[in-house]
Amino acid sequence: MSELTVVVENLRKGYGPGDARVEVLRGVSLQIQKGETVALVGKSGSGKSTLLSLLAGLDQADAGTITIANRNITSMDEGELTQFRAANMGIVFQQFHLVSTLTALENVLLPLELLRRPRASETARSLLEAVGLSHRSHHLPSQLSGGESQRVAIARALAINPSILFADEPSGNLDEETGEKVMDLLFRMVEATGTTLVLVTHDPELARRCGRVVHLEHGGLA
Amino acid sequence: MILKFFFRKELKRYPFFFLLLFTTLLLGTLGLVGISVVSSEVQQKLRQSANELLTSDLAVSARRELFPAEQEALQKIFLKYPHGHYKIIDLYSMVTNVATGVSRLVEIRATGTGFPFYGRLETDGDPFQSERLFISDDLRNLWGIGAGVSLKIGTLTLPTAGVVTHDSSQGLRGFSLAPRIYFPLNRLEETGLLKPGATGSFAYHYKLVDPSEEVLREIKLEVYAAIPDSAVKITFPQDTSDQTARVTNTLTNFMALAALIGLILSLVGVFYLYQSHLLARLRDLCLLNLYGLSKLKLVGGIIAQFSAVFALVMTVELLLIPVIYRLLAPVLSRNLGLDLGTQVNLLGAAREIPLLFVLSLLILTPLLLGLLRTPMGLQLKAQKLALGRFRFFDFLPFGFALWIFSGYLARSFKTGNIFFGSLILVFLVSTAIVKLGQWLLRRFIQGDGLLTPTIECGVALRGLTRSGHKLTLSFLSLAVGATLISLILQLDKMILTEFAFDAKKPSLFIFDIQEEQLEPFQGLAQANASxxxxxxxxxxxxxxxxxxxxxxxxxxxxxxxxxxxxxxxxxxxxxxxxxxxxxxxxxxxxxxxxxxxxxxxxxxxxxxxxxxxxxxxxxxxxxxxxxxxxxxxxxxxxxxxxxxxxxxxxxxxxxxxxxxxxxxxxxxxxxxxxxxxGPLPVKLSLQRKTIEAFPNISFIDVGELVAKLSVLFERSRQAIEIISWLSLAVGLVILYGLSHDQVYRRYYDLALMKSLGFSSRQLLLNLLYEFGALFFAAMSLGLFLGWLIAQLIGREVFKLPVSVDWARVFYPAILLSILCLATIFLSSWRAVRAKPRELLSDS
Incomplete structure (x- = not known):
């Protein structure tokens, strides 16, 4: 049996005060193996993005536990969580989210230098080369196309060699052709590095490319 | 629907934008509107008392006695117009308190019977009579004397009949060179003061039965035809009030220019706020356009919205001003020596408000033109919204209006041009410094690493080098504020230096020495060891x-x-x-x-x-x-x-x-x-001996004059300084707005940095480095430019050599640093709490 990367137990999360409160996750439990690629799918409001935000430590759960690489991230304070995320996780967002004042190369360098990784510059350059953007390394995000921006975001997410990569609708803001190319790249790199991938998508084609598809419905697994 | 969109919905959705817009406009215009109201109040007061200031319907005067032929010509002219008349001779001379032997310079107002036709002279005892000697309140306070004291004026000694406690012909008390005494004109000859070349004014005052404008104009033409000498002039009541108003106007004009800087800073803020706001609302505006609302109507809606906010600001200001004025009126009255009431006429602001509105609206022109140029249909398909670009020429109407407004407020084309030129200079230098600084920083951060020297600093430096015109705008508003404060403080120092009674200045300035008196007077001075x-x-x-x-x-x-x-x-x-x-x-x-x-x-x-x-x-x-x-x-x-x-x-x-x-x-x-x-006893003895031997010779005590002038300058400086601090307050609100907006715009950047591993402390440090460096550079430049402009003024006005007062550079720098860092900290605080969760697609 493969090594477990993520263990989610009875996870609950709601938003809003009093009567207006909406329970988005109602006791989700889930296990993800190391190197597995998992697609979280479901209708809007089913809780898939909320689950991703909790898994990536971007938000705090109301109840339940999340264990990643044998560390319970739900019991960590904000500082510990930030450090843990910086060292173990990569995130690719639908809106790309590159730091607007940093070039493509600097965006990839940022997580490496935060962790004071040796040979950060070489790593960043080789990653940009791997995503086919070495010629655009000194361009600012405003000078890149959507597809290029997402490729930089993928390079940045993989720069620290994370044990797990989260992707939130990664092709959602790209046209079909570009999206397909960028996703090819994502899956190729994940496969090459053996990184665990948890991906939120509405796209059934994209979901089918993952090793496992997890359906969410009304805040629970379908 | 449009009204609903531009007013109710907007206000509900963007309360912070409207609050900031309101505050910025309020602070920016308060100074100018306030000054306008006070200035108009003073002028109105002077206009109302114009006849009292002149004391008659018209006066024909010269700085010499009218020649017999001129007097005859006057008599002939006035025969046609039923009238009463008297003569006033004003001159400066020494007066001696016989009991104490103390002398000083006074302004002698020698008046004929019937003075004054208009106005009143209040006394502390017997009513005023022009046939007797009265002294002013100022002289009483200086010498502690009242009625019955013998005063020697020239060769004549007369007892004082009382003290004039209020003289309606004195416009601005406290601005005169020497205290006044009221002397009987028919006895002036006996004093021996009316020597040839004596410094004085000789005026013939007339009260007409019909002082209509036509009659006055007719008389003026006739007098000028009969007396071609341009040294003889006709003064109407209006001229006297204008002349008095000139003293206050010069001060209020300079205050208005200081306040105009506050307004410009606030307009920079308004521009910036609207730019951010329009960008945030662009998608909605594009949708409205898609559903049939023309771009012109959209622009009209924005103008209406801005007009409503401006009207609200003015309403609040006009409600505030009477309250502030009531508190300030006693101080203003005391400092100006003018009895201002506590009620204020708000119509005084009416002249300035439309101009302020036009100027404020013109700053939005580039944005509105940008909106008209925006391809709205394409925006809805675009990933990133972008307002149509505005061009350099779009700012020209604002620049032109500002130039006109500067000259109008200063009531001087020269001062207006210098002011406008200085602004352009600050603008150009600031822009050049920003560009140069960015170029240098780019060279400094060349290479791949972000650790220059720390990651927080490295990211901040990149932010500084890659920000566009917004950085220049922030820099400019800070630099202008700092320039103004620095300029005021340096000028203050100059005034203090210039009006210090130092060893180089003479002890006495002596005038009215007749030709035949020169030799014996020099002998007397020599014998007195002076x-x-x-x-x-x-x-x-x-x-x-x-x-x-x-x-x-x-x-x-x-x-x-x-x-x-x-x-x-x-x-x-x-x-x-x-x-x-x-x-x-x-x-x-x-x-x-x-x-x-x-x-x-x-x-x-x-x-x-x-x-x-x-x-x-x-x-x-x-x-x-x-x-x-x-x-x-x-x-x-x-x-x-x-x-x-x-x-x-x-x-x-x-x-x-x-x-x-x-x-x-x-x-x-x-x-x-x-x-x-030299020694005080020698000076006093020279004065005493001179008055005995040459009673027409007068002295100005330079030390006393310097002290008086420095008080007047100090009052003016304080008034301008208050306005300057108001301008700085506007600068700080704008800084808050700018840094808050930057933080808002980069919220996702900051949230992202947090998701990548930046701690809250690192984020805060990053923002402090970025805004701190911007502020530090702007402040340094502002302090330097303020010093430079002060040196130029010192050179041109006071002929002073270049000097640096480090304390006046250092202390404002500390104060500004504290204020600005607090502002940055306040506006950045939200960013530190950025939630990375909001980066996700469903947020």
Whole structure:
């Protein structure tokens, strides 16, 4: 049996005060193996993005536990969580989210230098080369196309060699052709590095490319 | 629907934007509207009391006694108009308290029977009578005397009949050179003060049965036709109030310019706020356009929205001003020496508000034009919204309006141009510094690493090098604020230095020495161990023609007249005092032309003339011009040999015009002299002995005058400083707005950095580095430019050498640092709590 990367137990999360409160996750439990690629799918409001935000430590759960690489991230304070995320996780967002004042190369360098990784510059350059953007390394995000921006975001997410990569609708803001190319790249790199991938998508084609598809419905697994 | 969109919905969704817009506009316009109200209140007060200030319906006056033929001409003219009249002679002379032997300079107002036709003189005892001697409240306070005290004026001793506690003809109490005494005109001759060349004003006042405008205009024409000498002038009540108002206007005009900086800063803020707001609302605007609302209507909606906010700001201001005015009225009355009521007429602001509105609206022109240029249909498909670009030329209407407004507020084209030019200079220098700084930083951060020297700093430096015009705008608003504060503080230092009674300044300035008195007076001074210095002849004259072209009476009659035109009119209508001497004093410096040759002017060659620089500019006289003077009825021609600068605050005998000695020496004259500083008993004894021997000779105690002037300047400086701090407050609100907006715009950047591993502390440090560096550079530049402009003013106005007062650089720097860092910290706090979760697609 493969090594477990993520263990989610009875996870609950709601938003809003009093009567207006909406329970988005109602006791989700889930296990993800190391190197597995998992697609979280479901209708809007089913809780898939909320689950991703909790898994990536971007938000705090109301109840339940999340264990990643044998560390319970739900019991960590904000500082510990930030450090843990910086060292173990990569995130690719639908809106790309590159730091607007940093070039493509600097965006990839940022997580490496935060962790004071040796040979950060070489790593960043080789990653940009791997995503086919070495010629655009000194361009600012405003000078890149959507597809290029997402490729930089993928390079940045993989720069620290994370044990797990989260992707939130990664092709959602790209046209079909570009999206397909960028996703090819994502899956190729994940496969090459053996990184665990948890991906939120509405796209059934994209979901089918993952090793496992997890359906969410009304805040629970379908 | 449109109204609902632009007003109710907007206000509900963007309360912070409207609050910031409101605050920025309120702070930016409060100074100008406030000054406008106070200024109009003062002018209204002066206008209401115009007749009281002049004391009659009209006065014909000169700085000499009217010649018999002129007096006859007047009599003939006024025979046609039923009237009453009296004469007033105003002159400066010494007065001695017989009981104590103490003397001082006073302004003698010698009045004929019937004075005053208008207004009142309140006394502390017997009612005022022009046949008796009264003293002013100021002299009573100085000497602690009242009725029944014997005063010696010239050779005559009279008892005082009482104290005038209120004189409605004194416009601005406290601005006069010396305290006033009221003297019976019919006894003035007995004092022996009316010697030829005595410094005084001789005025014939008339009260008409029909003082209508037509009659007054008719009389004016007749008098000017009968008395062609431009040294004789006619004054109407309005002229007197205008003359008094000029003193306050000069101050309020400079205050208005300081307040205008506040307004400009606030408009920079308004521009920035609207730019951010329009960008945030662009998608909605594009949708409205898609559903049929034309771009012009959208622009109209924005203008209506802005107009509503502006109207609200003005309403709040007009509600606030009466409350503030009521609190300030006693202070204003005391400082101006004018009895202002506590009720304020808000119509005074009516003149300025439309101009403020137009100027404020024009700053939005580039954005509105940008909106008109936005391809709205394409925006809805675009990943990233972008407002249509605005161009350099879009700012020109605002620039032009600002230039006009500067001149209008300063009531001086020259001052307005200097102000506008300085703003352009600050703008250009700031932009150049930003670009240079970005270029240098780019070189510094070259290479792949972000650790320069730390990651927080490295990211901040990249933010600084890659921000566009917003960085320049933030920098500019801070630099202008710091320039203003620095300028005010440096000017303050100059005023303190200039009006300090130092060893170089004379102890006494002595005037009205008659020709025949000179030798015995010098002997007296020598015997008293107080030899006189810089004994200088003074000749009364008038410039008649330049290169043969006659000078005419000149008076423009339309409403707006600049300060320069006012001065020009006065200079052209009035005579002048000139001197002759071959040497330059320490306070004179030739700036162009040659010094006088040795040996004086020989027969057969025109005498050379040396003229003061500003006088030459005002009179449009150049090197080599031939000047024709009327020296008490005798024409005298000379050629301009050089132009010089004079340090007037040296209090040495200096003149606009100096003639080469030789041909002019025989002209009737009096003498001026100074007494250098020395022991007090010697000075007092010289004054006492002089008054006994030569009662017509007068002294100005320079120490006392310097103290009085420094108080006046200090009051003005304080008023301008208050406005400057208001401008700085606007700068800080804008800084808050700018940094808050930057933080808002980069919220996702900051959240992302957090998701990548930046701690809260690192994020805060990053923001502090970025905004701190921006602020530090802007403040340094502002402090330097303020110092530089102050040095230029010091050089041009006070003829001071370059100096640095480090304390006045250091302390504001500390204060500004604290204020700005607190502002940055406050606005950045939200960013530190950025939630990375909001980066996800469903947020």
């Amino acid at each position: 030899p006189l210095a810089f004994v200088t002849p003074m000749i009364r004259a008038r410039l008649e023609a330049v290169n043969g072209k006659k000078f005419e009476r000149k008076k423009k009659d339309f409403d707006f007249r600049s300060r320069e035109e006012d001065e020009d009119t006065r200079l052209r209508n009035n005579g002048l005092n000139l001197t002759y001497r071959s040497y330059l004093t320490d306070s004179e410096r030739i700036v162009s032309g040659e010094p006088f040759p040795a040996g004086g002017a020989p027969e057969g060659r025109l005498s050379y003339v040396s003229i003061e620089k500003r006088w030459s500019e005002r009179m449009n006289v150049r090197l080599g011009d031939r000047l024709t003077f009327d020296v008490q009825g005798v024409p005298f021609d000379g050629v301009v040999r050089n132009i010089k600068e004079i340090k007037w605050t040296s209090f040495y005998p200096n003149f606009f015009v100096t003639i080469e000695p030789g041909q002019i020496d025989a002209a009737p004259k009096t003498f001026l002299a100074i007494l250098p500083q």
